[in-house]
Amino acid sequence: MWLGLVWGFLLFSPDAPEGKTVNTPCENPPSAAPPPRSPRCPATAPLPPRPGHPPGVLPAPRTTWGLRLYFPRRRLGRVPAASGDAPPRSQATPPSPPPQGARPPAAAPRPPLPQWAGPGTRRGAEGARPAGAAGMSALEWFAHKPLGGGIFWIQERFYESGNRANIWLVRGSQRDVVIDAGLGLRSLPDYLRASGLLAPQEGAAPRPLLAVATHVHFDHSGGLQHFEEVAVHSAEAAALLRGDNYEAVTWLSDREVARPPRPGWRARHFRVPPVRPSRLLQEGDVISLGDRQLTVMHMPGHSRGSICLHDKDRKILFSGDVVYDGSMIDWLPYSRVSDYVASCQRLMELVDRGLVEKVLPGHFNIFGAERLYRLASNYISQAGVCHKVSTCAMRSIASIALRITNSRVTS
Template sequence: MSSVPASLPVVLGDWFSFRSLGNGLTLITEPHVVPLLRCNIWHIRGRDIDLVVDTGLGVSSLYQASRHLFGQRVAALATHVHLDHVGGHHEFADCWCHRLEAPGLRGADPAFTLGDIDLRALDFAAPGYETGGPALTALPAPDYDLSTWDIQQATVTRELEDGDVIDLGNRHFEVLHLPGHSPGSIGLWEAKTGTLFSGDAVYDGPLLDALPHSDRAAYARTMERLLSLPVHVVHAGHDPSFGRERLRELVRAYLDQTTA
């Protein structure tokens, strides 16, 4: 039985929010998903291929809502395969992720539904996040049934490794393997502009390193690697983007905490 109360309001209008940041970059979010599960979805327009970095919770169709942004071809990349980042991947013909995350994307458990999620009963620590109720603050339609939602299996067409290059024709990103939050977490690094898409390796919010497959020692090594990057801007998996000084503050705070 769903834990979501029947009194949730219904969204009047679009489920997704779109904000153009210039230079072919659009931030897409799901405003009515609670912050813990509200992933930043990044659309990068390329000359030869577009890239969607993460796809959100999948409550509503990301592909249909975003078609006005897409060029002739689009690929969906998963920074990692937690449910709040891969809900819409099954809608895309081209799906990319790190080799260690690929089994999770191919073998998603369709028996698990949003109706099963109650943030009051998490099996992992999420300090700093509100965990007092359901995953949504509104429904996308009056007849929306969360018990019919699931993470659907996707076809992985490219397994990525550290050092691989994502070539969009006019933009090139290096794949950085950034384990710790999950074994196959990755970021995308554009050296030319100093831009990092970091996924959940780092964001300006409470970092989660106590998940069943998290590795704090690996996370510390990832933080050391991020500290060495000549970053101009970080577009993360959650919360607002930030610059190099804030990145250094976040990294040092994490390292101080883990060595205390």
């Protein structure tokens, strides 16, 4: 009886209810009183607000069902093409009809675009084309926001899911690095070139581009196929090389992709293809970009090859799925609670030593050192015997579901 209830809970999870306020990764979290800080945790200045992105109320979402591999299935919405949010459906009032014989009112001018750059600002730009027989272009699929200091935040606009990963471009004087690559339904290098993000300085040669996967889960590694240079931790290199979609936990539904990348595309055909990594990463390796260095930190727990990249000089941590501002997932194939506890202890040490001020995670919003400390310490405090038992049961069910799903895709 209990197994049936657990199975039903995992397989069937509705979206967020109508009127629920949620924050997309390009919005500011709602204001709240700061959490109590541990005496060991140094105070950090809050991140400045991002203008043009107030939190909004989502309209009634479509009900979708599926295995909750990462996060509750809530409609995050596309990267906005205009500032502000539409009123919820329950509050919208229908316009009154114009008097007989009167001209219809002219359409209101479109609000200015916010900081996110996408096809709305680049219609007619080189490389852009309308979606037709060949599908949409990379310029339509992606959008980006500059964060300053040579860092750009990139997202897949039409992948409307809590699994939508953050993609980070870090530009250096001698090399550029892309941290995680998304699903790969459109070419990320094509987007970077067409949008001018890889343009060298006047008179300088183009810089090499390296794609680094923080781990090989499908929402982070699907786009590695489009890069010539790929780096991944050695613990997951074999899975990437053979295109192991079981270890990649590939689970994608048509309803999560609001606009298919090409006619006839179906989520059931999606697979992470085999990719031969050109560089195997280990704990302590340094990726040199010329004027900045990224240090590899092996942080298993979420997956066996999960890594963080630490910019020590700027005190920035690219955390992948090791930590983000949400529930940490430790019940997937090759997840391990004891490894996760050790990784969280390392995260707390980074804060104690004042080595991190800003975290750029694999999902959701950017946050600071105080929030990092609290997320890591909360996980450790909850990782008791009951948590380990429930995690083991959930991992078994998730493993069976992934085996069945990926065997259907293969056949």
